[in-house]
Amino acid sequence: PVRLLVAGIGDALATYYEARACYQAQATTIAGGICSNAALALAEECLDILFADGLKAKLAVEQHTVSAAVENIIEANTYLSGVGFESGGLAGAHAIHNGLTVLEECHHMLHGEKVAFGTLVQLVLENADLEEIEEIIDFCKSLGLPTNLADLGVQKIESEKLMAVATAACAENDTLHNMPFKVTPEDVYSAILVANQLGK
Numbered sequence: 001p002v003r004l005l006v007a008g009i010g011d012a013l014a015t016y017y018e019a020r021a022c023y024q025a026q027a028t029t030i031a032g033g034i035c036s037n038a039a040l041a042l043a044e045e046c047l048d049i050l051f052a053d054g055l056k057a058k059l060a061v062e063q064h065t066v067s068a069a070v071e072n073i074i075e076a077n078t079y080l081s082g083v084g085f086e087s088g089g090l091a092g093a094h095a096i097h098n099g100l101t102v103l104e105e106c107h108h109m110l111h112g113e114k115v116a117f118g119t120l121v122q123l124v125l126e127n128a129d130l131e132e133i134e135e136i137i138d139f140c141k142s143l144g145l146p147t148n149l150a151d152l153g154v155q156k157i158e159s160e161k162l163m164a165v166a167t168a169a170c171a172e173n174d175t176l177h178n179m180p181f182k183v184t185p186e187d188v189y190s191a192i193l194v195a196n197q198l199g200k
Contacts, residue, residue, distance in 0.1 A: 007112030012081035019043035019088025027178035029089040039087035046080035092122030095176035099169030116145040124191040147199030
């Protein structure tokens with residue numbers, strides 16, 4: 001189904017940015033090591049394929065056809081993202097996803113859809129270049145991935161609920177602590193609001 005393919009792209013989208021953060025922090029990866037140059041290269045190749053073929057693959061699947069772009073995206077979503085996250089590590093984007101699970105309004109959203117927005121939040125946390133953030137926003141919009149809270153089903157922004165999301169994302173054993181700097185719930189709360197505005 002198209003939605004599942006696109007959600008897979010949303011999940012894979014985080015691979016490079018999270019591996020980059022883990023590489024900078026020398027954080028322990030899911031496989032129990034440190035992000036290597038090879039793992040970072042696989043994660044970067046994953047991102048390059050997503051940007052090059054993501055939209056073309058979505059359009060092909062909407063027409064119930066298989067193309068070279070579809071094959072490339074399947075490889076990126078499964079192999080490159082799978083090895084990339086396992087050997088590269090998880091950081092902010094997946095922790096934000098985990099935080100969003102406390103919102104009932106987001107329960108209908110797929111994992112990769114929430115991770116896509118989490119990637120935006122991670123980039124805001126990093127104070128990434130606006131050009132890099134806008135590239136992600138444009139890419140997500142082209143595929144129909146969420147770029148703001150309304151896209152996730154959150155129609156009314158309530159500070160108490162968002163702080164609960166931020167607090168959950170900062171849970172002691174979550175991957176937000178793999179970022180190369182200390183992150184507090186207040187930081188996450190602010191980044192969610194900024195990412196939401198940029199994503200509109």
